[in-house]
Amino acid sequence: MNNRCIIRFLLALTWFKGLFEIGERLGPFDLTFFEIGAYSDLKGQMEAHYTPEQAIKAHQAVRGKLMVPSGLGTFDLGLFPWYEPIERFLIEANRTSVDYITPKLGEVVVLGKPGGRDNWWDPFIDTAQ
Numbered sequence: 416m417n418n419r420c421i422i423r424f425l426l427a428l429t430w431f432k433g434l435f436e437i438g439e440r441l442g443p444f445d446l447t448f449f450e451i452g453a454y455s456d457l458k459g460q461m462e463a464h465y466t467p468e469q470a471i472k473a474h475q476a477v478r479g480k481l482m483v484p485s486g487l488g489t490f491d492l493g494l495f496p497w498y499e500p501i502e503r504f505l506i507e508a509n510r511t512s513v514d515y516i517t518p519k520l521g522e523v524v525v526l527g528k529p530g531g532r533d534n535w536w537d538p539f540i541d542t543a544q
Contacts (some may be wrong), residue, residue, distance in 0.1 A: 450486030
């Protein structure tokens with residue numbers, strides 16, 4: 416990375432084709448944040464929240480370089496285990512070769528340096544359920 420890092424926040428909670436235009440006009444973005452954890456099949460929620468797969472598609476549309484999945488495990492809007500979004504995200508990110516970090520809450524991450532890549536949630540998953 417050079418000394419200039421472009422980070423812009425835009426409020427786009429769900430997929431729309433205008434993200435391609437944003438990427439063309441304002442991108443590429445060094446770092447993107449897209450929420451991945453509030454989707455469901457309930458009426459209204461699919462239209463208002465990204466699935467993990469849609470978040471990756473949005474990251475690619477805005478020409479993001481490094482992605483931080485956000486909004487996972489924060490509050491319970493979805494009808495799924497709290498860790499499902501991050502697991503789905505990892506599968507899709509690896510399938511599509513999207514570079515990402517998943518910092519622990521409060522972890523300081525310096526772009527271009529190691530860190531923020533541990534699966535910190537693994538010890539908290541109760542597989543007995």
